[in-house]
Amino acid sequence: MTLEKPVRRRLDFKNGRVDLSHGAGGRAMGQLIEDVFLDAFDNEWLRGANDQSAFDVAAGRMVMTTDAYVVSPIFFPGGDIGSLAGNGTINDIAMAGARPLYLSASFVIEEGFPLADLKRIAVSMGEAARVAGAPIITGDTKVVERGKADKVFISTAGVGIAPAGLNLSSEAARPDDLVILSGTVGDHGVAVMSKRENLEFETEILSDSAPLHGLVAEMVAAAAVSLRVMRDPTRGGLAATLNELAHQSKVGFSIEEAAIPVRPEVAAACEFLGLDPLNVANEGKLVAIAAPECAQELLAAMRSHPLGAEAAIIGRVVEDDNHFVEMRTAFGGGRIVDWLAGEQLPRIC
Amino acid sequence: MKYVDEYRDGALAKGIANEIMRQARSDRAYRFMEFCGGHTHAISRYGLEDLLPANVQMIHGPGCPVCVLPMARVDMAIACARNSCVTLCAYGDLMRVPGSHSSSLLKAKAEGADIRMVYSTLDAIRIAETEAHREVVFFAIGFETTTPPTALAIRMAERKGLTNFSILCNHVMTPPAMRAILEGASEGDETPLLIEGFVGPAHVSTIIGTRPYEPFARDYRKPVVVAGFEPLDVAQAILMLVRQINEGRAEVENQYVRAVTREGNAKAQAAIAEIFETRESFEWRGLGFLPSSALSLRPAFSSYDAEARFGLETKPAKDNPACECGAILRGAKKPRECKLFGTLCTPDTPMGSCMVSPEGACSAHWTYGRFRESEAQRVREVA
């Protein structure tokens, strides 16, 4: 006589919500992982269903990064917290000139979070990982009581492998090096802010969240020897990135406002809110500091890639004991581009 | 952006700058005050001073309502917000202004006060409607540009029958402050301030018109040119001021004719007059107590007055003794003459409001002035 087999119900993605049992380590959690994460991330490592995953290490220099994603709102024009987490981690690896290999993902979910939203986010993140060729090979799930987390937080780690002969360093910028920006600034921050309460405005601006590993590969192939450092200007925007590099390399920057690409709609939205696009976050752009000799080849290589089509040389490195980022405005005057103390509050006046 | 980009044209700027250079007589200096904080910000954002000859100097005025808000009034807002039933709504600029004991709205929020940044009084009204169990207090500041929106909010609250909405009124008026500057209204200034003309505020003037400035031209013989908000507007206004000085004229001229008339916005003026009355006296950071310079709610609207509703008092508060915001707001000192500037007082750690507000002279100097000095230093080192 065979015992009855319990009917395995699929998760209710229409009306179901994450509850505390989904984080308890029991069968409910197993089902959540299977129906949501394995489904979205599907790969041989996850199918092994271990607490860890093993991979062979290629010869060369490994790169590792970790990040946490707490963006609000979690769904925004052009992406969501899942795609952001995938692309953001990949980009951190890419900024070292490295090829992304594997990702990990750890979810802290608030009790009551709709399963439909969780699935949507997981699918989004899985897609980002797939596009970059860097599968999510290990993960973790926790559920906390209602009110103890804002919907969902995602924490990631990523590993990659850097090509030989690449010597990038935040201390490497030298006077006369050129500053190259891969495209328009301010898109992501404005897209996210447009959905924030009390700041609502209608716009078609999309987040620029995208994986930059392909663009970086082209850049490395074209001009590896002249690349000093690359960085993606996320929170704090281009201003923060340039100021950080100025201090780390102990130099100054001289940039041209007219050379910095900004979408008219992004400029307009910033005007509305009294923000400076230079201080607004980007999630699919990079800044590269490069020796002047190969700058044109580098620029051409960037422009031939879809994510670098609007790449531009925006300025150069100068000697400056004050480590200022100075900018010649489109108007013809000069000013300092400072990095902000804290979160940029939309200016009213 | 239409009506914006055209007035930011760098090529035209060079033309105006050259003309100012031509017209400014080399045997004298020209000292103008741009009253409005928005102009201070525009001058620094576009590096306008770079284009002016050395003998044309801009003195930054007190037309920044965040900057002139005395610490005691910030303390009052924080005290109000600490009531657990209160949701305090404020414009973004106010969040980091220092109160007493290094407090601020932002810090109070971190400590648990329900403080929300809003873009407009419309948002505050909406919050009062949707969260009927909360006491919504709107921290109202601003010159005459910002007062009509508050007046309309009160009207809206009345129309909607809201019983959980009130305002903390800190609205101030431009002409009394300009008069105070001209009268040298403050103790402790060693040398009288020499201002030869004013760049008049852009958007305050859309509301009050250009007429209120006529007494300054007539009685004090100081030219006033009302300027638009964009850098070319300011540049043109400076040129017009130089011309007036050269020709010995003292008139009110309107550069911002596309948005400002002599009479101003009658509808907005009526709204202000309906809802507000003039306070006998009000403290201004840097200018001391000025008579008839600020507004409070008329008795008919006292139910919307948060000061009355929550029994709030203005407790005298002392600025950091080394903070020179006061003298800087009067144009009597420059940011670099403040001992705290750049060391203890930075945008990260503002000691006074002039550093917090992007319109404040210290914030503007941090962004622009230091650049000019750094450049001058490099030029000296190369020479």
Place this chain on the structure above:
Amino acid sequence: MCLAIPVEVREILPDDMAKVSLDGVIKTVSTALVDDVRVGDYVVLHVGYALAKIDAEEARNTLELLKAVGAAA
């Protein structure tokens, strides 16, 4: 406290409200302080309220003056 920008009126809404656009970014704002606002007008916008209409002809005059000064120099 004067940050105000010129925006184009795109749609008139009830209760003295309107949808305005700055280069395609749309916001819903109050027009209660300005009379006779029409689609296509440009208004000066401050903290969610239109304060004044931009006079297109005066704007043109100002620009002409600016260009003339620039050219003469």
